[in-house]
Amino acid sequence: MTEHPTPHAVRLAGLRKSYGDTLAVDGVDLEIAPGEIVALLGPNGAGKSTTVELILGLSRPDAGTVAVFGRTPREAVDDGLVGAMLQDGAMLEDATVGELVALFASVHRHPLPVADVLERAGIADLACRRATELSGGQTQRVRFALALVPDPDLVVLDEPTVAMDVATRREFWAAMRRFVAAGRTVLFATHYLDEADGFADRIVLLRDGRIVADGTPRHIKSIVAVRTVRATVPDLSADALRALFGTDGVTVDGDGGGVRIRTNDGDGVLRTLLAHSPEAHDIEVTGADLEEAFLSLTTRTGGSVR
Numbered sequence: 001m002t003e004h005p006t007p008h009a010v011r012l013a014g015l016r017k018s019y020g021d022t023l024a025v026d027g028v029d030l031e032i033a034p035g036e037i038v039a040l041l042g043p044n045g046a047g048k049s050t051t052v053e054l055i056l057g058l059s060r061p062d063a064g065t066v067a068v069f070g071r072t073p074r075e076a077v078d079d080g081l082v083g084a085m086l087q088d089g090a091m092l093e094d095a096t097v098g099e100l101v102a103l104f105a106s107v108h109r110h111p112l113p114v115a116d117v118l119e120r121a122g123i124a125d126l127a128c129r130r131a132t133e134l135s136g137g138q139t140q141r142v143r144f145a146l147a148l149v150p151d152p153d154l155v156v157l158d159e160p161t162v163a164m165d166v167a168t169r170r171e172f173w174a175a176m177r178r179f180v181a182a183g184r185t186v187l188f189a190t191h192y193l194d195e196a197d198g199f200a201d202r203i204v205l206l207r208d209g210r211i212v213a214d215g216t217p218r219h220i221k222s223i224v225a226v227r228t229v230r231a232t233v234p235d236l237s238a239d240a241l242r243a244l245f246g247t248d249g250v251t252v253d254g255d256g257g258g259v260r261i262r263t264n265d266g267d268g269v270l271r272t273l274l275a276h277s278p279e280a281h282d283i284e285v286t287g288a289d290l291e292e293a294f295l296s297l298t299t300r301t302g303g304s305v306r
């Protein structure tokens with residue numbers, strides 16, 4: 001690992017990027033310390049890929065700055081500090097996997113040995129396969145191998161496990177864990193909440209190009225403290241339920257036959273429900289999982305919940 005004179009692996013300040021009328025990244029400030037494993041989580045169009053591209057220097061911000069280990073993205077990539085795995089990274093169709101890794105290695109100053117890369121990415125058995133003979137999940141793993149070639153201190157991955165089945169996904173994260181054990185920094189964009197929860201030690205939640213939450217998975221869950229209250233409520237109509245609970249931070253689905261209320265205040269909802277519905281029964285209150293927190297955070301109107 002390279003000794004770095006900066007406390008930040010990644011530092012984004014006031015970052016903005018538009019495409020025409022679309023504000024893809026809208027004032028992002030983010031500092032990632034060396035050794036952190038950070039998930040960029042957000043719905044479609046939240047700005048994850050755009051942020052990743054800016055960090056890698058693949059596009060330039062309209063405003064704000066990007067520093068990677070205190071350097072410009074370009075310098076960091078040229079110095080072999082960054083490995084990237086993008087959603088649509090090019091593959092040479094005529095080359096074998098081994099040849100492709102060797103080709104990548106030939107353009108880096110201090111590459112890992114090809115066999116080492118294949119081993120670390122868990123694809124030694126694919127070395128003689130041509131790119132055209134790979135499944136979607138295998139192609140993803142080859143892209144991961146290419147990201148490891150420079151023996152980078154920072155790995156940036158955009159939706160790395162797309163097209164991987166459950167077993168391949170598990171192997172991928174196991175390979176990733178081995179790779180980061182030496183204190184490397186990882187930033188990955190994902191839709192998969194379970195992956196962010198299971199692999200990252202910090203989740204940065206993006207919505208509409210802005211960071212709406214930033215913290216450990218536990219913190220993300222605690223700041224919204226979402227509870228789901230389910231009940232059969234035969235004596236209240238759907239309208240009456242919405243009138244009772246349809247305030248900020250509470251969503252009501254279903255009707256009296258089977259209602260589901262998502263709220264930050266489970267106790268309050270329960271008290272109100274019992275006060276207004278003597279016939280309410282089959283009441284069940286469940287705690288937040290990250291999916292609930294995510295839905296709550298990404299559908300809430302208004303400001304940030306940092």
Ligand SMILES: Nc1ncnc2c1ncn2[C@@H]1O[C@H](COP(=O)(O)OP(=O)(O)OP(=O)(O)O)[C@@H](O)[C@H]1O
Pocket residue numbers: 019020022023024025042043044045046047048049050051
């Ligand atoms: N090259 C581009 N040209 C025009 N608009 C773009 C371009 N790239 C992204 N956008 C727009 O910018 C916004 C952010 O897109 P981005 O791909 O960064 O989001 P994302 O969170 O990665 O989404 P997804 O999960 O669907 O990949 C979207 O509204 C998208 O349509």
